[in-house]
Amino acid sequence: MTVALTARTGSVARRLLPSATTLVVGCVFAAVLAALVAPGAAATPASDEPPPHAATVDEMVEQLRADPVLVQPSMGMGDTRLAHEVLSQAVADAGVPVYVVLAEMPEELARMERPAEQVAVLFREALGDGIYHVDFLEGSSYTGAWGVPDELDFRPAYIALRAAEQRASGEYPRPSALFEAVLVVQAAVTPGAELPSSVVDEYASQPWAFLPERLKPIADARADRWVATLIVVTGVLVAGLIITAGIARAKPLARGRSAARPPAYEAVPDGLDRRVHKRLGGVRRRRDALSGDELTSPAGERATSAIEAAERVIDTGDELDLVGADVLTRIADREIDRLHDPERRRYQPCFINPLHGEASDTVRLDGSSIDAPVCSACGRRQGAFLSTRKRMRGWEPYVDTSTVWARTGYGALVGDLTEQVLADRSVRR
Amino acid sequence: MRKMIIGTVATLVCAVLGGAAAWGVMSSNLPDETATTERARTAADALGESNVYVDPGLDGAFTDDELARIEAAAASSDPEVFVVVWPESRQAGYRSSSEVLRQIGLRLARPGVYFQVSPGSALDSVDVGIDGERFSVYETPDDEWSSRRETTLLLDKIEENDGRNYTLGESTESSDWGGTAGVVSAGLLLGLFGGGLVGGVGLAGWFLARRRRAAR
Ligand SMILES: [Zn+2]
Numbered sequence: 001m002t003v004a005l006t007a008r009t010g011s012v013a014r015r016l017l018p019s020a021t022t023l024v025v026g027c028v029f030a031a032v033l034a035a036l037v038a039p040g041a042a043a044t045p046a047s048d049e050p051p052p053h054a055a056t057v058d059e060m061v062e063q064l065r066a067d068p069v070l071v072q073p074s075m076g077m078g079d080t081r082l083a084h085e086v087l088s089q090a091v092a093d094a095g096v097p098v099y100v101v102l103a104e105m106p107e108e109l110a111r112m113e114r115p116a117e118q119v120a121v122l123f124r125e126a127l128g129d130g131i132y133h134v135d136f137l138e139g140s141s142y143t144g145a146w147g148v149p150d151e152l153d154f155r156p157a158y159i160a161l162r163a164a165e166q167r168a169s170g171e172y173p174r175p176s177a178l179f180e181a182v183l184v185v186q187a188a189v190t191p192g193a194e195l196p197s198s199v200v201d202e203y204a205s206q207p208w209a210f211l212p213e214r215l216k217p218i219a220d221a222r223a224d225r226w227v228a229t230l231i232v233v234t235g236v237l238v239a240g241l242i243i244t245a246g247i248a249r250a251k252p253l254a255r256g257r258s259a260a261r262p263p264a265y266e267a268v269p270d271g272l273d274r275r276v277h278k279r280l281g282g283v284r285r286r287r288d289a290l291s292g293d294e295l296t297s298p299a300g301e302r303a304t305s306a307i308e309a310a311e312r313v314i315d316t317g318d319e320l321d322l323v324g325a326d327v328l329t330r331i332a333d334r335e336i337d338r339l340h341d342p343e344r345r346r347y348q349p350c351f352i353n354p355l356h357g358e359a360s361d362t363v364r365l366d367g368s369s370i371d372a373p374v375c376s377a378c379g380r381r382q383g384a385f386l387s388t389r390k391r392m393r394g395w396e397p398y399v400d401t402s403t404v405w406a407r408t409g410y411g412a413l414v415g416d417l418t419e420q421v422l423a424d425r426s427v428r429r
Numbered sequence: 430m431r432k433m434i435i436g437t438v439a440t441l442v443c444a445v446l447g448g449a450a451a452w453g454v455m456s457s458n459l460p461d462e463t464a465t466t467e468r469a470r471t472a473a474d475a476l477g478e479s480n481v482y483v484d485p486g487l488d489g490a491f492t493d494d495e496l497a498r499i500e501a502a503a504a505s506s507d508p509e510v511f512v513v514v515w516p517e518s519r520q521a522g523y524r525s526s527s528e529v530l531r532q533i534g535l536r537l538a539r540p541g542v543y544f545q546v547s548p549g550s551a552l553d554s555v556d557v558g559i560d561g562e563r564f565s566v567y568e569t570p571d572d573e574w575s576s577r578r579e580t581t582l583l584l585d586k587i588e589e590n591d592g593r594n595y596t597l598g599e600s601t602e603s604s605d606w607g608g609t610a611g612v613v614s615a616g617l618l619l620g621l622f623g624g625g626l627v628g629g630v631g632l633a634g635w636f637l638a639r640r641r642r643a644a645r
Contacts, residue, residue, distance in 0.1 A: 053485035074486065074515070078466035078522020104486045104516055137518055138549075177520050212524045215460040218531075223603030223612045225455035230616025231623060233448040238624025239631060240443060244436025246632040250639075 050080065056106050057119060061126045068099045074137050075102035075177055077208035083178050086206075090185040096148050097130030098188050099123060100181050105136040116142035133184045135177040143184050151192035157183040160195040164204040170213050179209040265387035265395040266353050268319040276326045280310055283332045290336070299335045299342075302418065306332035309421040319388055320398055320405050327354045327410045328418065350375035351412035353386040359412060373412050462535060466522040469532035472513045476537050480504045484515030490548055495580040502584055506591040508559050509541035512583070517547035526553040534558060540597055542590055544583065548574045552582060560602075561595025 054060045054070065063070050069087045076083045083102070091098045101123075109115035120132040120142050129147030143154050161175050161183050182203055186195055203209055216224070287295075287303055294300045310328035313321040327349050334347035350356035351365075351372035361379030362371045377383065385397035399406050404424040411417035465473075475482040480503035481496055491499070491514065503510035513533065523529045530543040534557025542564065544554045552568040566586045606612045 053488075055486065055488070072486070073468050073471065073521060074484075074518040075520045076467060076522070077520060078468070080467055102520075137516055137520065208522070211519055212522065214524050215528060216458070217527070217604070218460055218462060219600055220603045220605060221455075221459045223601065223606045225452060225459070226612045227606055227616045227619070228455045229448050229451045230613065231620040232451040233444045234617050234620025235624035235627065236444040236447045237440060238621055239628035240436065240440025240624075242625065242628030243631045243635065244433060244440060246628075247635060248432040248436065250636070 054103065054106075056108060057122055060101060060103065060106070060119075061123060064099050064101070064123065064127060068097065070099075070101045070103055071178070072103040072137075074104055075135070077176050077178050079208070083208065086178070086182060086203075086208075087185065090182055090189065093189045094131070094185065096188065097128070098185055099127065099130060099132045100185060101132075101134045102177050102181060103136060105138055109136075114142070115139060117144065120144040131185075131188050133181050135181060141177065141180060145188075148188075149191055152188065153192060154184055154187050156194050157187035160197075160200045164200055164209070168204065168210055170210070174211045176208055176211055179203060179206075264384055265397065266355075266384050267387060267389070267395075268323060269355070272322055272326065272355075276314060276322060276329065279329045279333075280307070280314060280325065283307060283329050283336070286336050287332070290339070294339050297339065299338045303332040303335035305422065306335065306418045309418045309425070312425045313421065320386075320401065320403055323354055323386065323398075324405055324410060324421065328421065330358075331411065331418065346415070347411070348373050349410050349412055350378055351409045352378045352383050354410040354412070355386065356383070370413075372409065465532045465536050466529060468515070468518075468521045469523075469529050469536060472515070473533045473536035476511050476513070476533065476539075480510060481512045482514065484513075486516055487514050487548065490514065491576045491580065495576055499580060499583055499587075502587045502591075506542075506587050508556075508561070508590065508593070508595050509539065510544060510587050510590060511537070511539070511541055512544045512546060514546045517545070517550040526551075527555045530555045531557055544586070546579060546583065548576075548579070552579070552586070554586070556595075556600070558597060558599065559595045560598050560600040562593050564590055564593060 051063050051067070051070075052059075053072065054063050060070060067088075068091055069084055071080050071083045071087065073080050087100050091100065101119075105115055106119075109119055112118050116134040116136055116139060120134050121144065123132050123134070124130070124144065124146050131143065131145045131148060131152075133141065133143045135141035145152055145154075157180070161180055164179075165173055165175055183195065183200065186199060190196075283303075284307060287300075287307060290300055295304065306328045310325040310332065313328070314325035316322075327347075330349070331347045334344065338344050338346070348359045350359050352374050356375035356378060358375065359373030360376045361374050363374050363379050363382060364371055365382070374382070385399055387395040387397050388401065390396050399409070404420055408414045408417050408420055414420065472482045472484075479500060481500045483491065483496065499512060503512055511533070513530070517526060521529070523532065526545045526547075530545055530553070534541070534543050534555070538558075540558030542554050542556055542559075544552065544566070546552060552566055554564070554566045556564065568582060568586075601612075602608050603612065606615050
């Protein structure tokens with residue numbers, strides 16, 4: 001076996017072994033050694049120790065005999081053991097012998113034309129039929145196939161390689177020799193068929209599939225980080241301060257317009273207390289002047305109830321109650337009017353501020369889906385809600401308080417303000 | 430006055446958050462300095478014993494005498510010199526010779542100048558762990574490579590390196606911004622202009638929006 005090999009690669013051997021004697025001795029010695037070593041090496045192809053560097057074609061043949069995959073560190077994409085494992089797995093699936101050599105070119109081939117092709121022929125002579133994929137560090141790859149099915153075709157591997165290259169990220173993605181070799185072996189595993197894209201994508205996503213991109217030197221990357229951070233910090237500071245200063249110093253818009261703008265709240269005016277008492281006195285007198293029939297009529301009874309409700313809330317000292325007393329007094333007044341003029345509407349105040357007077361319009365409130373009765377002024381332009389001053393929270397619109405007034409809108413939202421006020425106050429007292 | 434305080438506080442908070450975000454984003458762009466390729470590991474381990482490492486593939490590229498002279502010059506040079514002799518490769522998991530030389534230097538953790546010698550390729554070097562006068566050898570190969578000529582060139586470069594001023598530590602010199610002063614002034618200047626532009630546009634936008642709101 002060894003003798004036959006030496007004879008075929010004669011020129012090489014002659015250079016290596018100077019004399020015939022050493023040739024014979026060397027051959028016997030190598031045969032014994034190969035017989036001793038080969039079975040063990042074949043049983044454990046993935047030993048922990050990487051094989052010694054194969055610098056000649058003969059050394060490569062010897063290594064290929066023990067292990068059909070030969071990857072040297074200069075072709076291993078940073079991890080020869082992993083590359084070897086990936087290729088070995090792929091080779092194991094093939095139905096025919098497949099040999100892969102990713103190595104530095106033996107010096108003896110340096111002056112040859114197409115060294116990868118030449119050496120594939122030499123390998124085949126030494127190791128027999130099969131598929132030989134050879135890629136040298138310097139030079140292009142070659143795949144030779146001897147004694148294999150006719151439909152075997154390596155074009156799918158290169159089609160898949162180009163497709164993966166186009167899908168890859170980066171500026172100029174270049175597939176590694178290892179990636180190419182893996183795809184060629186895959187093409188041998190599935191002769192005559194396209195490579196399954198799931199397999200190709202799986203390989204293409206590995207860190208060794210493409211030659212790495214140029215990294216920015218660490219000092220440049222660190223400087224860039226500082227520059228970017230400084231730009232953002234100073235930029236935000238400058239922009240923020242410009243905007244802040246601009247807004248803080250901005251003059252209010254034209255005086256006339258801002259005066260026309262309604263305030264955010266309407267307070268209960270001073271002196272209301274006196275006016276409500278006066279009005280209540282007046283309506284009481286009107287009620288007392290009614291005849292017995294009038295008093296027992298529905299309108300007369302409603303007037304009496306409204307006066308009673310007004311009396312309960314007029315002196316509580318609460319501003320909103322005082323406004324309620326005012327509204328109730330007006331309701332009573334209107335009911336007495338209705339004794340003589342039944343066509344008149346019952347009294348309903350402006351929902352926005354009952355002190356505006358009677359509602360004569362309805363308006364869709366801002367940010368709401370209810371149409372509320374409002375006075376004619378609020379119908380043209382919605383004013384601010386009647387509000388009450390809270391010690392901590394500033395001004396609060398009455399509709400946001402938890403009072404009977406908020407629930408009823410001072411009678412703008414309900415028809416039975418009197419009853420609700422009486423019920424509310426009888427519970428409390 | 431209140432607007433001024435609120436605006437200033439909000440600006441400060443935004444500046445801190447923005448700065449942190451920029452720092453974080455740019456940190457993910459830093460090359461991973463912990464990754465070491467197989468070749469770099471092998472070379473670094475060998476350089477622990479001797480200042481010259483010759484890859485088994487180039488056994489015999491230099492004579493023993495040449496190697497001994499290089500070794501002696503490299504070991505006695507200040508800053509120290511480490512030489513890797515191997516065939517240059519793009520298929521070994523790194524992009525450029527300076528990348529792998531830096532990997533070797535970081536793994537060996539000895540400050541000095543790391544040379545790559547590859548027959549037929551350029552002689553290259555990087556400083557690792559030292560910050561000194563700019564020293565860079567990048568000699569394109571002659572047509573006819575010979576170990577004798579390469580040895581002479583290498584010994585010349587080692588002699589040139591010997592005795593140059595340096596301090597321990599990494600250089601902060603950046604090819605885009607220069608040194609620390611360049612980085613700071615570039616950052617401040619660009620930030621000032623950019624921020625001024627954004628601030629002006631933002632303020633104009635605020636005035637426009639206010640006028641439109643008032644007109645409604
Ligand atoms: Zn109104």
